[in-house]
Amino acid sequence: MKEFFSIEGPFMQFFGKLWDIILLSVVFCVCSIPIITFGMNCIALYYTVVKVVLPGERHAVRTFLKMVPRNARQGLPLGILFEIIIAVLTYSLIVILHNDMGALGVFFGVVFVMLFMIVLVVMAYAFPMSARFENTIGEIVANSAFMALEHWKETTSLLILQAAFLVGMILIVYIPPIILILPGAIMWMQAKLLEPVFDSYLKEGGANHETETI
Structure with missing residues (x-):
């Protein structure tokens, strides 16, 4: 029981990740007020979830804010x-x-x-792929469409997540606290679905000579 409630125990690990998701959700929404920045913020959020939240590392918000400008060159036009x-x-x-x-x-x-x-569906693959691989915008869109067809089970789940996100955004008007968890939680679930898919391509040498950037 003592180990369960220790700093490295599952109880504290869970609430640590939950706190990171809440902070990231709030910062993501604030940064996305200029709607044209939505794409690069999604890329930065996925990167942060994969590299910081999932493995239980620290400085989630700092990592997110550092990655936002780095993704502007590709994330801005892709999002627009x-x-x-x-x-x-x-x-x-x-x-x-x-x-x-x-x-x-x-x-x-x-x-x-x-x-x-x-x-x-293509968007659900495209932003995470931009965080995971180094490609042109055209290649990202094409590869996203290919993966969406190739991995139809994950695609179905991603479509449900996208629908849940849209419904959640509407419900924010009536239940504002949803904003505290919605973006981070959706991206966390996307990462759980997509990381095994991306890893399978990395093990095979990558599709279309993709290069991992994380």
Whole structure:
């Protein structure tokens, strides 16, 4: 029992990681107020979760803040790309829902919802991949699409996580404390799903000569 509650025991380890997730979630949300920085913040958050939170290391917030500017060159345009695509798809869906287009509206509604889901899945792979591998933006998007098809079980779970994140963002209006854990917890679960996938490519020598940057 004494070892259970010691600094290195599972009890303190759990609450240490929980505290890191809370701090990272708050800092992530503050840094993402300028919405164009969302992409590079996601990359920095994934890196921090993998390198600090999962192994139980210290200085999670310091690591995150250090990685944000380092990821600006690639994370900024990648994030803006996804934001533009999502904005266009969302606007298209709103137009369809507010116009009585009959069967044609149903058809295009289904098409845009499917496209929206595809974008969410590719995005779920792309930001972690940017933290894990050194590639061009085009290669990241292409490899993300490939992995999404190749690892369909993980992709299904990632899609559920993305949906949970979107629902959580809506619920923040009604239950503000959700913001204290949502981003960090979602990224922690993504890392649990994606790290075995990424490690399998590293063991094989990497797809498309990918180079690990972590």
